[in-house]
Structures are given as structure tokens and as C-alpha cells.
Amino acid sequence: MNPKPRTQFAIQSRLLHWLMAVMILAMLFIGVAMVSSLADYRWLVALHRPLGIAILILAIIRLVNRKLTKLPPFPPTMSPLERRIASSSEKLLYALMIALPLIGWGMLSAGHYPIVMFGAVHLPPILPAHPLLFAILRAAHTVLAYLLFATILAHVGAVLFHTLIVRDRILDRMALWPIRRPKTPAPDANPAE
Amino acid sequence: MKPFLTIDPTLTRPALLLRLALIGLVLGGAAALFAWRAGWFTPHTLTQDTVIDTFQKVNGVFPGFRRNHAKGVCFRGYFESNGNAAALSRAGVFSPGRIPVLGRFSLGGGLPYVTDAPATVRALAVQFQLQNGEEWRTAMINLPVFPVQNVQQFAEQLVAFAPDPATGKPDPAKIQAFVAAHPATARALPLIQQRPISSGFADSPYYGLNAFTFLDKGGKPTPVRWTMVPEQPFQPSPAVDPGATDKNYLFDGLIAAVRSAPQRWRLILTLGQPGDPTSDATITWPADRQTIDAGTLVVDQIESEAVSPARDMNFDPTILPDGIAVSDDPLLSARSAAYSVSFTRREGERKEPSAVTTAETGK
Numbered sequence: 402m403n404p405k406p407r408t409q410f411a412i413q414s415r416l417l418h419w420l421m422a423v424m425i426l427a428m429l430f431i432g433v434a435m436v437s438s439l440a441d442y443r444w445l446v447a448l449h450r451p452l453g454i455a456i457l458i459l460a461i462i463r464l465v466n467r468k469l470t471k472l473p474p475f476p477p478t479m480s481p482l483e484r485r486i487a488s489s490s491e492k493l494l495y496a497l498m499i500a501l502p503l504i505g506w507g508m509l510s511a512g513h514y515p516i517v518m519f520g521a522v523h524l525p526p527i528l529p530a531h532p533l534l535f536a537i538l539r540a541a542h543t544v545l546a547y548l549l550f551a552t553i554l555a556h557v558g559a560v561l562f563h564t565l566i567v568r569d570r571i572l573d574r575m576a577l578w579p580i581r582r583p584k585t586p587a588p589d590a591n592p593a594e
Numbered sequence: 595m596k597p598f599l600t601i602d603p604t605l606t607r608p609a610l611l612l613r614l615a616l617i618g619l620v621l622g623g624a625a626a627l628f629a630w631r632a633g634w635f636t637p638h639t640l641t642q643d644t645v646i647d648t649f650q651k652v653n654g655v656f657p658g659f660r661r662n663h664a665k666g667v668c669f670r671g672y673f674e675s676n677g678n679a680a681a682l683s684r685a686g687v688f689s690p691g692r693i694p695v696l697g698r699f700s701l702g703g704g705l706p707y708v709t710d711a712p713a714t715v716r717a718l719a720v721q722f723q724l725q726n727g728e729e730w731r732t733a734m735i736n737l738p739v740f741p742v743q744n745v746q747q748f749a750e751q752l753v754a755f756a757p758d759p760a761t762g763k764p765d766p767a768k769i770q771a772f773v774a775a776h777p778a779t780a781r782a783l784p785l786i787q788q789r790p791i792s793s794g795f796a797d798s799p800y801y802g803l804n805a806f807t808f809l810d811k812g813g814k815p816t817p818v819r820w821t822m823v824p825e826q827p828f829q830p831s832p833a834v835d836p837g838a839t840d841k842n843y844l845f846d847g848l849i850a851a852v853r854s855a856p857q858r859w860r861l862i863l864t865l866g867q868p869g870d871p872t873s874d875a876t877i878t879w880p881a882d883r884q885t886i887d888a889g890t891l892v893v894d895q896i897e898s899e900a901v902s903p904a905r906d907m908n909f910d911p912t913i914l915p916d917g918i919a920v921s922d923d924p925l926l927s928a929r930s931a932a933y934s935v936s937f938t939r940r941e942g943e944r945k946e947p948s949a950v951t952t953a954e955t956g957k
Contacts, residue, residue, distance in 0.1 A: 429628070430627075430628065430631050433628060433631050433632040434631040434632070436632075436642070437631075437632055437633035437641045437642065437643070438641070438642070438931065439640065439641065439642055439645070439745050439927065439928040439931045439932070440924060440927055440928065441927065442642065442927050442928070442930055442931035442934075443912050443920060443926065443927035443930050443931075444927070446930070478600050480597060480598050480599070482598055483598055483599065512906075512908065512937065512941065513903065513906060513907050513908075514908065514913070515727075515728065515729040515913060517728075517913075520916040521686075521726060521728055521915065521916035523727060523728060525727075530903060530906060531906075532906045532940075532941040532942075532945070533941070533942065535906075535938075535941045536938065536941045536942030537942075539938050539941075539942075540942075550628060554621050554624060554625060557620070557621065557624070558617060558621050561616075561617045561620060561621075562599070562617060565613040565616065565617060566601055566602065566605065566610065566613055566614065566617075567599065567600055567601065567602060568602040568604075568605070
């Protein structure tokens, strides 16, 4: 449709990115605080469940949106290897955003817990109650949550490196406000994927 | 070939180092904040894991069993609501009618093969299965009050009352020191020690201990405590300890009773008045508080842990339907957290056979 290559992600993509960034970071901190806390455990768990399902819904919407929208090209400062790493880490982030809530939901199902959202609203189980299945999913939930946190740190680190040290204005692609560049550099031939 | 990373050539060396340091600070700070929330910098704080570790230190580890209330037997039955509590709570469990229940009777302590004794704490855990798919889980014991106010005191009490490895008995000096340091326990212990001890599980009352909040259709809250009061007439505990001849005498008596007739308890709600403490399980409310008979719990099938879904169920007292909410009692969140760790640990372990079996179940 648009003959000029994008300089930014689509507006709904950018909104989803920043909204989910806040939700997922909050979720990771709630998760790690709740499993050590005695006094705050109950309300943190009560918040963790519906927030996780909200992230699952948004992650699915985001995945569909990702397939339907055109992406801005990588900046020319990114080497082919770095582009491959960026694309793989993006896939990993999508996989974890969807897998973690699903594993949480499946884990509560296997543990014979009611999956309470709020008030009388609850979700059906998606797995049969089974002790060992619960134990495996419970462990996987923790390991993958740490992996998600580490992947997010790597993502933030890479963007900060580009912004502060390569200084290629990579953050403009995801800025919530429209960016007008005074002088357009030669657009890179390869789009993001 | 392009280098992996290109550095802006206009950056001076100090500027570059400053910017690198800034990135390190952001990433390191986020990681440190995460580790701090996870409790890595405060290893001596009591957490849900260390509470369960304390149980394991006192009792030893029995894989596959609950870390507390390890010895038990499961049941099925129903709850017949008479509708009397429907005006106080919008929870479906109080609409008139019958809903299925699942549950477990157990003895307090982390020893799954312990010999039954009259004074050991008896417990009744129930899962009410509401018609709309909601659940109410409650774990009650036969003590009229709880001996401690919070989980810190609970963990200290576990250690103070633990058997001395040298004598096999609790050290009276340690108990005395604990009671002297905790006036709430000193006040609660006589109530606990003077409770009438019945002959078995079937003629015991079971107290919810913590206060909860009932919410009516308009959201109006009422502080409530509940008790399961047996319809089976009270028989005093025998003068000669039957545990000497049958180490499962309490469970065997219960199994025989349920086989001969369904066993019944009335769910009695006690309504708190403004000013009644809701955050302290060591104190009872004044005796003149209004009570409501909300219905009858009927236990009509008894089954071994090995075949019951109740074995792999966490009777977390904060699993509540809409219309029942937690109070400000700090024990509730702590119970929920500690039960969750006990559940997670035992579900991943190989299951050993329980001491109590109902061999003829289902025949």
C-alpha cells in the first residue's frame, strides 16, 4: 500500500509494545515477590492470575498484528548477525509471552485449583488434575519467567547500546510519538524479516 | 564484512565510558531490584519456603505427604444449605439446596505414620463445589482458638514445642520461655487445654479459627467466624488411651462410623459486632454474639488418600467464592502461602502409601 518504507512500527504495534512492557515487567516483579512473601502472598496471587490472562490475550492480538503489519527496516548500522539475533530474540519473547500465561493456567488446572479471575468469574481448567504434571509445569513456570526477565534485559541492553553508543536512533522506530527525521539516511535494502 | 557492532566515531573516550556505565547501571539496577524482590539479599527473613523448611526440620521429610496434617483420610458427601445465611452472603453455597463436597480428616503435625492420640489436633478440610463452578475451601481444627497470632510466632512455636532429640520430648524450659514471651499464647493455651476432648473425629467440633467477611448482594460486609458442630452426640475420650492397641484408632473409628451411617455437622456462623477483633485468631468473640445455622455437612463416603482427589488438593483457606472474603487476619495470607509450598513440594515427590487405608471402600 505505502510505497515508502516505514520509519516506525504501526501505531497499534507501538501502543501494544509499551503497554505490554509495563504489564510484563509488573507481572515479573509480582511473581517473584509473591513466591517469597507471606504477608502479601494472597493479594499478589489474586492480581497475578487476571493480569496473566490479560497478557495472554494481548500477546495473541499482538502476534496477529505482527503478521498483518509491515515493519520498518532494521537500521543500516545492524550487521547481518545482529539482525539474526534480534529476530530470534523477538521470536523468543513472543513465545514466552504466550507460553507463560498458558503454563500458569495449565499448572493451576493440573493442581486442581479454581482459576479465579475476579468475583465469581473464573476460567475452566485446560488440563486434567495430576500431581506430577502440576509439579513439572510449576517448575517450568519459574524457569521460563527467569528466562523472560533475562531476555527482556538483553533486549533493553541492546536498544540502549544502539541509542547511546551506536547512536543510530533505533528507538525512534518504537517511539509512541511520530518522528520526523530532518534528513533521511539511505534506507536499508532488507526489511526486518 | 560488516563488524558486529559499530560505535559512533564522534563519541570521545570519556563519553563512551560514561554511556557504557549508564547502560550497566540500568541493567544491573533492574536485575538487583528483581533479586531484592525475590528476597536474595534478605536470606534470614521468614518466607513461605522457610516456614515449610521449619516443619521439615522439626518432623523430618516424608516424601509425597503434606508437611503439616500429614496423616489423614478423605471423604465425599454433600452440603445441604437451608438458606438462612443467604441474606448475609451472596455466595451460591448459601442458597437453599444441596451441593457436593470433597474433604479430608487429618491429625495435626508432619508425621504421616504417627500414633493417634486424644489430644492431637484433629482437622476437617472441606471443598464445597458450587453450582456455577466456584469453590469454597476451608481447613478447620478442633481447637476453639489458635495458639499464635501470626506466622512468625507460629514458626517460633514449632521450634519451641519440638521434641528434644536427646529426650524425645519437648523441652519444658523452651515452651515456658516461648509462652512467657507471647502473652497471646499464654491467654489462648488454657482455652485449648481445657477444651472437652471427644472420643473421635465424628463427635468433634471443627473451628474455622480465622475471621472472614461475608458480603451480601449489595456488598454490605459482616465479620463472620464459623464452626462445624457435630450432630453426633459427644462421647468423652476413653480413660485408657486406645492408641496403645490401635495406632489408627481415631481414623478406624471414623471409617466405621461413616460406614454405619452418614455423619453430620451443622455449619454454625457467628456474626461479629463492630469492635470484635477480626485479625487475631487467639481470641474468641463474646459468647452472646448472634449465631446462624447455615446448613448441614453430610459425610457419607470415606476413602483412602490413594484413591481420593482430596489427597492432591490444597485446602487453601483463601479459596473463597464471591460473597465470602478474607478478613484482615494476617494468618490467612500466610496459611495460603505456606500451604502452596507444601503442595508444590509434595506433588513433585513419589507418593508413599498412607497409614490409613479403607480397604473395602467402594465394595
